[in-house]
Amino acid sequence: MRVFVALVAREVRLAWTGGGLWLPVVFYLAVATLFPFVTGPDKALLARTGGGILWIAALLATLLPIERLILPDRQSGVLDQLALRGWSDELVATAKIMGQIVAFALPLLLATVVGSALIGLPEAQLGTLLLGLAMALPALSGLSVMIAALTAGLSGASALGGLLLVPITIPLLIFGAGSLSEDPGNALQLLAATSLAITALSPFAAGAALRAGRV
Amino acid sequence: MSPRQASLPLLSLENVAVIRGNRLVLRDLTVTARAGDVIWIRGANGCGKSTLLRLVAGLLTVTSGSVRAEGRIALADENLALDANLTVEAALKFWADMDGAFTTEQSTALANMDLQALASIPVRFLSTGQRKRASIARVLASKADIWLLDEPYNGLDSANCARLDQAITDHAASSGIVLVAAHQPPSINVAQSLVLDSKGSAA
Numbered sequence: 001m002r003v004f005v006a007l008v009a010r011e012v013r014l015a016w017t018g019g020g021l022w023l024p025v026v027f028y029l030a031v032a033t034l035f036p037f038v039t040g041p042d043k044a045l046l047a048r049t050g051g052g053i054l055w056i057a058a059l060l061a062t063l064l065p066i067e068r069l070i071l072p073d074r075q076s077g078v079l080d081q082l083a084l085r086g087w088s089d090e091l092v093a094t095a096k097i098m099g100q101i102v103a104f105a106l107p108l109l110l111a112t113v114v115g116s117a118l119i120g121l122p123e124a125q126l127g128t129l130l131l132g133l134a135m136a137l138p139a140l141s142g143l144s145v146m147i148a149a150l151t152a153g154l155s156g157a158s159a160l161g162g163l164l165l166v167p168i169t170i171p172l173l174i175f176g177a178g179s180l181s182e183d184p185g186n187a188l189q190l191l192a193a194t195s196l197a198i199t200a201l202s203p204f205a206a207g208a209a210l211r212a213g214r215v
Numbered sequence: 216m217s218p219r220q221a222s223l224p225l226l227s228l229e230n231v232a233v234i235r236g237n238r239l240v241l242r243d244l245t246v247t248a249r250a251g252d253v254i255w256i257r258g259a260n261g262c263g264k265s266t267l268l269r270l271v272a273g274l275l276t277v278t279s280g281s282v283r284a285e286g287r288i289a290l291a292d293e294n295l296a297l298d299a300n301l302t303v304e305a306a307l308k309f310w311a312d313m314d315g316a317f318t319t320e321q322s323t324a325l326a327n328m329d330l331q332a333l334a335s336i337p338v339r340f341l342s343t344g345q346r347k348r349a350s351i352a353r354v355l356a357s358k359a360d361i362w363l364l365d366e367p368y369n370g371l372d373s374a375n376c377a378r379l380d381q382a383i384t385d386h387a388a389s390s391g392i393v394l395v396a397a398h399q400p401p402s403i404n405v406a407q408s409l410v411l412d413s414k415g416s417a418a
Contacts, residue, residue: 003313010298010309017300077294084272084290085313214274215235 004095007082011099020068021103024061025111031057032115043120050119051129051180057115058108058133059169062140065104066161069096069148070210079210090207096145097138097203104144105137128184132176132191139195142202143168149209168198223250224286224360224392226271231280233266233415240266241415244280248361248406250390253383255401258411258418264396265292267411268363271394286360286392287314291350291367299339303330303349306338311356324355327382329375344370355382362386362393376402 015021035053039045073079082092112133116126147164151157171194178187226248233241240263248254256264269275270282272290297306304325311321325331328348333341341349347370354362362383368376380403383393395401401408412418 006309006312014298075294076299077292077296078298080269080272080274080290080292080294081296081310083274084288 004091007092007095008098008102011096012103014068015065015099015103018068020065021107024064024104025107027064028054028057028061028108028111029115029118032118035119046120047122047125050116050121051125052177054112054115054119054121054129055133055173055176058112058137059140059165059173061108062104062144062169063147063158063161063165065100066144066148066151067157069100069145070152071148071157074152074213079214083214088207089210090203093145093149093203093206093210096206097142097199100141100144101138105134105141108137109133125180128179128188132179132184132188135188135192135195136172136176139172139198139202140169142199142206146202146206146209149206149213152209152213172198222285223390225249225283226285226361226392226394227281227283228271229281231270231282232278233263233270233275234278235266235275239278239415241270241411243416244411245417246407246409248392248394250360250392251387252406253387253393253395253401253403255405255408256394256396256411257398257400257408259413260398262411262413263415264411265365266415268292268365268394268396271361272363284361287358288361288363289354289357289359290363290365291354292363292365295338295346295350297338297349297353300337302335302337303341304334307349307353307356310353314357314359316356316358320358321356324352327355328352328378342370344372344375347371348375351379351382360391362391364393364395366397367395368397368399 032054035050036046039049079092109130112130116129121129143165147161150164151160154160172191175187175191175194179191228244228246231241231244232239246254256267258264266275268290270277271284272288298309308321325334328351330348330352333345338349347367351367354364367379371379383395384403386393410418
């Protein structure tokens, strides 16, 4: 357990020092800053569409850390050394996902408070938005590790990552944006269910990809 | 009680064949190593030395035959596996903690590879030979029974080659097993010298 925590802490440290932590946050806030320039200062329009834009920004921000999640560890032999010590690939993937939850999901959640202020989202919606994102971000963290494991070492990994991410995240986006309506109850429940399924399956998919990539 | 005290390490490969990337890399290979053995694996480039070590490490699966390794394994290959932004000491500590090594064992490993002066330097600034020494220090601190060293002498000067020889001899003397893959002939007493031919079988 102690060594598992050490591995998660290493992920967070790598994100902190390698720019993986700030890049998604800056991207996310940039979208929130730029969006009002596109729509103009129409408060009602911003309130209606702003939450959805933040959802799209969060999904796309997932792609940003992908290249530094698995490939550097494979190239430097860290994954080999972990496998050598009897770590299952699923456990390594789980540690990486937990690291992403701390170093990607939490900062993005905090940035949402700032972002929604920039867009001028009504306070009532902010709560739902935060709740929805808090449910979806573990799934997005899992997906980013899974996609990183699948595409590590391939040329054009980022483009491929986008192609893989978009179809899987459509349910999250539909239920997430749906929860911003007047009655968020059903959409939030479906969002929670979808997110839970993706989060629970992603360590196994990522672990299988890690195993297949070891030659 | 550590596995070392519980039983002596043993390594046995029987009629092993490995196919890697549609190529038969190793064939009909039978190797047995007991506690205290140093096995020197030689052969031309691409004859399967590294494949053999990765196989023993459990990173590859055999196509046929069987591999049995009793005891903990440590591997030093061409991949450093140390975080580039950390200091040498901190990067080695990450793995030493994972292996449950004590601080004294870490500092002994640093001292044995003459790395104390480099302990506070980030890994990314190390030269080729220094990187090699750091990866060997990682093995020294691992408390593993079976050492797999892939071309450990590459980039080392003569003083550090002697340090490595000493470390290998000491490990063998304390009932460890060492597999050294190197293209040059052994400079220390070895139990077996395994020469692989171009077809990946023992010549």
